[in-house]
Amino acid sequence: MIEFYHVDKRYVSDQLALTDVSFSIEKGEFVFLTGASGAGKTTLLKLIFKEEVPTRGQILIDSQNINLIQSKLLYQLRRNIGIVFQDFRLLQNRTVYENISIPLAVRGEKKSTIEKMVMNALSLVGLTHRKNYIPMHISGGEQQRVAIARAIVASPKIILADEPTGNLDTELSIEIFKIFERINANGITVLIATHNTYMMEMFPKRILKLDKGKLISDGKKERAA
Numbered sequence: 001m002i003e004f005y006h007v008d009k010r011y012v013s014d015q016l017a018l019t020d021v022s023f024s025i026e027k028g029e030f031v032f033l034t035g036a037s038g039a040g041k042t043t044l045l046k047l048i049f050k051e052e053v054p055t056r057g058q059i060l061i062d063s064q065n066i067n068l069i070q071s072k073l074l075y076q077l078r079r080n081i082g083i084v085f086q087d088f089r090l091l092q093n094r095t096v097y098e099n100i101s102i103p104l105a106v107r108g109e110k111k112s113t114i115e116k117m118v119m120n121a122l123s124l125v126g127l128t129h130r131k132n133y134i135p136m137h138i139s140g141g142e143q144q145r146v147a148i149a150r151a152i153v154a155s156p157k158i159i160l161a162d163e164p165t166g167n168l169d170t171e172l173s174i175e176i177f178k179i180f181e182r183i184n185a186n187g188i189t190v191l192i193a194t195h196n197t198y199m200m201e202m203f204p205k206r207i208l209k210l211d212k213g214k215l216i217s218d219g220k221k222e223r224a225a
């Protein structure tokens with residue numbers, strides 16, 4: 001579902017943010033991406049939805065070489081990918097319901113379809129009772145659950161999350177990771193960038209580890225060896 005072949009990424013500076021990164025994540029896998037600050041985690045996630053392009057190497061998403069996608073067709077790639085950020089990125093002047101419905105409205109879905117899909121997503125994250133609140137009036141953990149509902153509402157094949165629990169305490173983080181497990185149980189491929197070693201111990205999954213832009217360990221290869 002996500003394949004990297006000898007990927008380098010260089011920003012304006014000389015230093016490579018990613019160096020010769022190769023790995024492959026199958027459909028339905030749940031994988032953690034870890035490494036110190038500056039190791040390249042966010043860069044790697046951005047390459048997957050083509051917010052950045054690689055300097056060298058090939059990236060296949062759902063068997064499609066995304067280097068070859070024209071920019072006017074990027075929406076086709078991105079509609080298969082749901083993204084969750086550390087800082088939630090909700091619209092503060094819109095209700096929970098409206099925040100989640102936006103990706104569907106943008107696609108031009110019918111109002112009745114939107115309602116069904118939003119209520120499904122809200123129920124999956126356990127927030128049906130908060131649908132008419134504005135984000136400011138719910139807790140941080142709840143806001144992150146809204147962001148997750150927004151990411152999954154359009155039935156993507158892949159969920160990417162960048163430090164999704166960076167702003168949350170342990171108890172709330174566990175809740176969030178349980179939601180990701182539930183999403184993964186529905187067949188969605190999940191890739192989560194995190195520094196949180198405690199969570200990675202609580203939820204033992206395959207771990208890809210970056211160090212200064214190099215992939216220094218891959219739990220899958222180690223298990224297979």
Ligand SMILES: Nc1ncnc2c1ncn2[C@@H]1O[C@H](COP(=O)(O)OP(=O)(O)OP(=O)(O)O)[C@@H](O)[C@H]1O
Pocket residue numbers: 011012013017035036037038039040041042043044
């Ligand atoms: N837009 C950019 N322009 C130039 N350099 C960048 C840019 N984004 C990231 N970098 C550099 O690329 C390297 C990798 O950064 P990246 O943000 O991917 O790391 P990270 O693992 O996500 O770190 P953190 O844990 O702090 O979020 C760093 O050296 C960073 O300074």
Ligand SMILES: [Mg+2]
Pocket residue numbers: 041042043162
């Ligand atoms: Mg980052």
